Amino acid sequence: MSHSTQARPATAHKGAPLKGRVRVPGDKSISHRAFMFGGLASGETRITGLLEGEDVLRTGEAMKAMGAVISRTGDEWVIQGTGNGCLLQPEAPLDFGNAGTGSRLTMGLVGTYDMETTFVGDASLSKRPMARVLDPLREMGVQVLRAAEGDRMPITLRGPKHAAPITYRVPMASAQVKSAVLLAGLNTPGVTTVLEPVMTRDHTEKMLRGFGAELEVETDANGLRTIRIQGQGRLTGQVIAVPGDPSSAAFPLVAALLVPGSDIVIENVLMNPTRTGLILTLQEMGASIDLLDRRSAGGEDVADLRVRSSDLRGVVVPPERAPSMIDEYPVLAVAAAFAEGTTVMEGLDELRVKESDRLAAVAAGLKANGVECREGEASLSVTGQPDGKGLGGGTVATHLDHRIAMAFLVMGLAAEKAVTVDDQTMISTSFPEFMDLMTGLGAEIQTDRAA
Ligand SMILES: O=C(O)C1=C[C@@H](OP(=O)(O)O)[C@@H](O)[C@H](O)C1
């Protein structure tokens, strides 16, 4: 298992303005799905721009363990898929490391196969709730042979001889749960239906269609989405260019807003409307973010983002916006720490079950660095200090959570005193180039000796 590696702290200091043009790595959600659907389809899938973060690479390893042939040639990843309905029983447990998306989607993907599959993960993933995926799978006939208390990993699934299609209303705003049910439907005869009351990222729907699945979506007047997938259809290999991840772009973006005199461009960022809540919120706060050269690439909207340092003011972020910026709250809270007035964020219940309890981790990190904030059950309010005076000087506990580490390193670039995070190793799960990219823009971040 990977994360027995020693913790490596890092410290960020206030310094010169950030300048330059950068590209962030490929979108994590699309990269996971590209490996999965390519591994399942008939024929060859070729992927450029794939995120080569640990989370995604583990999905690739899992697909290999079930029969896909995956190789990297130059900048391209090439997959020979197993062909529809032909996944093989893996010989060893599938180790998903830190990745909720990889593990939950794969449970859906393989759960309805007539085979036994074991899922393991690191200390963070082993604490995360899996009942949200196991419950609908049970309804489809999947047996959970083993699970730790409260339906947590390690988990062993045994697929049924004949899976049954279901209609499932997703009880929380979660693209992972929606996707797991749709993927289970792929190997189930008949039509599997997912009802989604609150729209979440739609990469599964879009990409499955692109691979040739028979999938239809209807949205009613109240915004309820009905997604129907015809089981046992045929997926065919595709050519995929993965756009830059807006959830990774968020870190250099907020850093450039906060460090006076900064002016940067982040190229080729995914602008799918289910992912742009942070940009909208920051613009409401007064951020100078220009979307340059908006274009369509591989069925997705992308743009180059020009970001200039800006004076921010506090806003109220409505709960219904949460799904479109769910992974961006830690760095938004950091932006709010430098805004005039108070920023109120609501509808954050899902933050409690990410790689860490992000609501608690963010509040503790802000307090350790002199920021006034209040943590509610599912809300956070942060009162800012526009010039960063008096802020910083603390060490933040990251709890194996990449986004907590990156968010607080961004804070250190603008606070009066340096900010230290207790461990930067997890950053490689989603953004291995983070340190190089940030220091290339002029940021002062030092890696400290192993703790
Ligand atoms: O489907 C996906 O690719 C993801 C969905 C989100 O999780 P939830 O579905 O748990 O909200 C998000 O936090 C995660 O980083 C990626």
Ligand SMILES: C=C(OP(=O)(O)O)C(=O)O
């Ligand atoms: C929540 C995240 O990922 P996952 O659920 O895939 O671990 C994230 O990347 O912020």
